[in-house]
Amino acid sequence: MLFDFGRNDEVAMWMQNTYIPLDMLFIRRDGTIARIAANTEPLSTRTIPSGEPVLGVLEINGGESAKRGIAAGDRVEHSLFAR
Helix, strand or coil: CEEEEEEEECCEECCCCCCCCEEEEEECCCCEEEEEECCCCCCCCCCEECCCCEEEEEEEECCHHHHHCCCCCCECCCCCCCC
């Protein structure tokens, strides 16, 4: 799932109603990944901060980032993000 926050800002996510672990990719305005929160804890209310201003968050199955070699600094291609 891709979350568009509509502006570049520091954000925090949580897993309260999510039953499986996810990797959260915090994405800057230019499409580069600022941070990856890997294998987040299902059903947790602990907040997961972006650590810096981001425009969006992409949630993928837990462990998928490591499996595919996705890392901070990589670029996400989507019309939401400027080039």
